[in-house]
Amino acid sequence: DIQMTQSPSSVSASVGDRVTITCRASQGISSWLAWYQQKPGKAPKLLIYAASSLQSGVPSRFSGSGSGTDFTVTISNLQPEDFGIYYCQQAYNYPYTFGQGTKLEIK
Amino acid sequence: QITLKESGPTLVKPTQTLTLTCTFSGFSLSTSGVGVGWIRQPPGKALEWLALIYWHDEKHYSPSLRSKLTITKDTSENQVVLTMTNINPVDTATYYCAHRHGGYFDYWGQGTLVTVSS
Numbered sequence: 001d002i003q004m005t006q007s008p009s010s011v012s013a014s015v016g017d018r019v020t021i022t023c024r025a026s027q028g029i030s031s032w033l034a035w036y037q038q039k040p041g042k043a044p045k046l047l048i049y050a051a052s053s054l055q056s057g058v059p060s061r062f063s064g065s066g067s068g069t070d071f072t073v074t075i076s077n078l079q080p081e082d083f084g085i086y087y088c089q090q091a092y093n094y095p096y097t098f099g100q101g102t103k104l105e106i107k
Numbered sequence: 108q109i110t111l112k113e114s115g116p117t118l119v120k121p122t123q124t125l126t127l128t129c130t131f132s133g134f135s136l137s138t139s140g141v142g143v144g145w146i147r148q149p150p151g152k153a154l155e156w157l158a159l160i161y162w163h164d165e166k167h168y169s170p171s172l173r174s175k176l177t178i179t180k181d182t183s184e185n186q187v188v189l190t191m192t193n194i195n196p197v198d199t200a201t202y203y204c205a206h207r208h209g210g211y212f213d214y215w216g217q218g219t220l221v222t223v224s225s
Contacts, residue, residue, distance in 0.1 A: 001170065034211040036154075043203055043215035044154065055213065087154055091210025094167045096144075096156040 002026050002090050006099035014107045017078045021102045023071045023088035032092035035064055035073045038101075039084040047086075048073055080106055109133035111143075111204050111216035118222050125191040125221060129204030133214075136162050136182045142207035143187040145178065147200040148218075155200075159207060160187060196223045 003026040013019045023033065031051035036044035046055045048064035051071055061076045075082055083106045088099040115127040127145070134141055144159040158178040159167045168176050177190040187204060201220045205212035 032210055036212075038154075043205075043218055044212070045215075046211055046213045049209065049211040049213075089154075089156075089211070094159075095169045096159070096210075098146075098154040098156065100153045 001095055002029060002092065002097050004088050004090055004097050004099040006086075006088060006102045008102060009100070010103040010105065012105040012107050013078050015078055015080060019075045019078055019082075019104065021073050021086050021104075023066075023073075023099050025069045025071075025090055025092075028068045029090045029092035031067045032090055033064075033066070033071050034089045034091065035062075036087045036089065037082075037084045038087065044087060075104075078106065082106070109206055109214040111206060111214060113202055113204050113216045113219040115202075115219055115221065117220060118224065119194055120225050121195050121223055123194055125194045125198070125223075127189045127191075127202055127204075127219065127221070129187040129189070129216060131185050131187070131204075131206070134206060136160075136180050136185070136187070138162055143180070144205050144207050144212060145187075145189045146203045146205060146212070147198075148203070149197075149200040152200075157202075158189060194223050199223045 005024045007022045033051045035048040038044040052064045064073045085101045085103050111131040141162045145157040160178045175192050180187050201218040203218045204216045206214040
């Protein structure tokens, strides 16, 4: 199985800040990576797919980059509604695997 | 628009078999390229992918749970069923079904919490 490791495990930032979350794959996955946002009691929401493609309806302050083993999601101009837990997921091969999550708190 | 909804028991006894149904609308599982997956999340923990079924009945399972899981589809009823045998307390989780698009899950159900307890 491909292991996905996210860092940091939690981050606290202020409205207007720029936040970057990292995901590292245990082996190369090309650009087969997605990012999800999950709020308490809700299902995950797809933000970014294919490492850098923005899902329809997702604000442009979210961006993704990377290929191979190292990936990032960046939130520019952080907004209060961006709190939640962020997960990466690889779709390079089966079994699909998720990262352990990064909790984003708004100061 | 695409919607999915999970249904099934909320409380299951250890060693029993859990059957969860995902009822969806807005797409067809007879359309080329379409897939539906199951993902679970124990309370306070990360997401775990369980299984996936495609329009042409190709199936994939988590290797660690392969012996316990069966995924099937009923195209005429727009449903996907996940069966998990010999369930135990560590299987307590919220179970989600989701529409697969190019390897990613773009539409999710609301999830259903299953508690395993005697």
